[in-house]
Amino acid sequence: MTIMHPLPPQAPIVHTIPLLRPLHWLSLAWHDIVRCPLLSIAHGLVVALFGALLSIIAYDRFWLLVGAFSGFLLVAPVLATGLYALSRALERGEPANARHVLRIWLYWRTPDGLRDTRLVRFGLLLALAGTGWVMTSAALVTSFAPQPITSPIEFANLVVLAPENYLFELWLVLGGVMAAPVFASSVVTMPLLLDRKISVMDAVLTSWRAILANPGPMALWAGLIMGFTLLGLASLLLGLILFIPLLGHASWHAYRDLVEAPAQHIDNGDRT
Numbered sequence: 001m002t003i004m005h006p007l008p009p010q011a012p013i014v015h016t017i018p019l020l021r022p023l024h025w026l027s028l029a030w031h032d033i034v035r036c037p038l039l040s041i042a043h044g045l046v047v048a049l050f051g052a053l054l055s056i057i058a059y060d061r062f063w064l065l066v067g068a069f070s071g072f073l074l075v076a077p078v079l080a081t082g083l084y085a086l087s088r089a090l091e092r093g094e095p096a097n098a099r100h101v102l103r104i105w106l107y108w109r110t111p112d113g114l115r116d117t118r119l120v121r122f123g124l125l126l127a128l129a130g131t132g133w134v135m136t137s138a139a140l141v142t143s144f145a146p147q148p149i150t151s152p153i154e155f156a157n158l159v160v161l162a163p164e165n166y167l168f169e170l171w172l173v174l175g176g177v178m179a180a181p182v183f184a185s186s187v188v189t190m191p192l193l194l195d196r197k198i199s200v201m202d203a204v205l206t207s208w209r210a211i212l213a214n215p216g217p218m219a220l221w222a223g224l225i226m227g228f229t230l231l232g233l234a235s236l237l238l239g240l241i242l243f244i245p246l247l248g249h250a251s252w253h254a255y256r257d258l259v260e261a262p263a264q265h266i267d268n269g270d271r272t
Contacts, residue, residue, distance in 0.1 A: 011202060012192070013260035014209045021257060022221040022250070029249035032087050033242075036096045040245035043083055048240040051233075068134050075130045076229075076247075077186045078123040083248030084191045084255075091256075104194065118193045122200050126186060133178050140171055183222055184211045191255035196262060210258040221254065 033040045054068055082101040089096040104119075141149060141159060144167045149155050160168045188210050189203045198206075211218050225247055232240035 011209075012196075012198070012206050012262075014206065014213050015258055015260060016213050017217050017257050019216045019220065021217050022224055022254070025221075025250035025253040025257070026224070026246060028253040029087075029246050032090055032249040032252075033245050035090055036086050039086060039096070039098060039101065040083065040249065041241060043080070043248060044241040044244035047079055047244045048232075048237045051237045051240065055237075072130070072229075075123070075126045076225075076244075077190045077251070078119075078126055080244070080248030080251060081119060081123075081190055081194065083245055084194050084252045087249050087252035088191075088195065118200050118203075119190065122186075122189060122193060122203070125200075126182065129178065129182050133175065136174060136178070137171065140174065141167070144170075184208050187211060187218065187221070187251075188255040188258055191252050192259060195255070206259060214258065 051072070058068060081104060085101050085104045086096045088094075089100050094100065141155075144165065145158050146162070146165075147154075147158065149158055159171070162168070185204045185207055187207050189200075189207045192198060192203045192206060193200065228243040228247055229240075232238075232243045
């Protein structure tokens with residue numbers, strides 16, 4: 001029989017953290033990878049293989065490839081949900097196995113037996129934002145580039161290094177305008193939805209409060225995410241095999257530091 005301990009009506013309490021605390025999250029994430037190596041690396045491998053498939057499909061349409069890979073950053077919190085589940089299981093002393101991960105996506109239910117779709121609904125919102133950016137990026141590059149771009153060299157010469165236009169600067173500004181609110185809306189939202197019974201809107205608002213309470217540490221965290229992702233992409237996607245689980249596990253520990261745990265554990269239907 002599944003027991004649900006109701007949340008108090010007030011919003012989750014958000015903590016302030018030291019500036020360099022994100023480095024500690026990476027250290028804890030590494031310990032999680034060591035304790036659960038196969039499933040952790042499997043998440044990174046799946047993302048790297050997806051990136052390779054995307055590269056093959058859009059090989060001669062580099063303008064689309066650039067938007068797709070940058071859009072990946074917007075939906076990354078969804079892809080890391082299994083890693084959050086693994087870190088939570090390790091934290092609770094539960095089996096951190098494939099069955100536990102699959103149960104989050106396939107069998108996650110409310111106490112009355114209904115399918116809990118909060119993760120899926122928020123994931124769709126992020127996917128919509130990512131798709132919007134891919135289309136915006138593609139339209140911007142194809143409309144304002146002086147000639148069609150089909151390779152990284154052409155992108156560098158005609159967009160990044162072009163002395164007579166500001167296409168690359170405009171591309172970066174638009175990307176930042178879209179990425180910043182998405183990051184603020186998702187930095188702890190997925191772990192929060194996974195860990196307790198809270199509405200999607202309340203989870204997003206909690207994520208924003210965490211950002212506003214910790215602008216310095218969260219700016220550092222955003223920079224680390226961007227840096228590791230760029231390293232992963234620059235290594236022909238091979239680095240993503242390690243960096244994706246590292247950032248995913250670290251995001252769980254970020255949530256644990258930033259949001260105060262409820263007085264009683266919330267049972268989302270994982271245990272009976």
